[in-house]
Amino acid sequence: MRFATWNVNGLRARLDFIKIWLENRSPDVVGMQELKVEEPDFPADEFEALGYQHAIHVQKGWNGVGILSKHPIEVTQSGLSGEDEMGARLISADVAGISFTTVYVPNGKTLDHEDFPAKVKWLGSLAEYCNATNLGNKPSILCGDFNVTPDHIDSWKGERAVGNIFHTEDERGAIAALQQQGLTDLFRDKCPAEQKFSWWDYRGGAFHRGQGLRIDYLLGSSAIRERVDDVWIDRDFRKKQDGLTASDHAPVIVDLTD
């Protein structure tokens, strides 16, 4: 059983690229972020033709999250309670016997912008939600674009970046709090010392310079962790495919034993 998370950076602009990826990797369940599409424009038929059902939580213009699945999806939550003003950033569903949640954490912009404390607050609300729904104590996956590097190794700048946005104690503390609920960073658990990134800025040739961040990940409860066969970042799909532009994020994939 293959689960993935991917910030697609605009579903309408990325649709053909996503279809190539789905056909290549054939994931069972995908959490997608930054759909940037409204419900009437969601290309349901295109995904159905590839065997995927969907559930989405979207808004006009920005943000938006969704789930594609080869298996039935039962939505359990759309939107993070108390955080409506921050946009459409969370959807949860029961899929294939697993509680699956995908999130698009607010970027925060800069440390002195009002969005930064709002980001930290949003992460606190997420921790409350995970606790209230007991995610750590049942088969659960919490995945998405967290816009936080969990540790020094997860940034191309390493320790030099401490204190910059995506690298602060407040942000890392909020991610650690999720892990303390029993939600393990599955990539880091499998590869304790590997420096791998999931996002590279479009600007300045960052991808080819190796200037990336690991800000997309899959957290799993103990019941999931026991089933992990492999966890990997699908870096090839950060590259152009058939002349089509990639997202600035690569998909992150976990393969579970059935």
Next chain:
DNA sequence: ATGTCGGAATTATTCCGA
């Protein structure tokens, strides 16, 4: 080069967000 994208607002250009 703060160097690229996607989308909105508004009509091919500029702004915003990332």
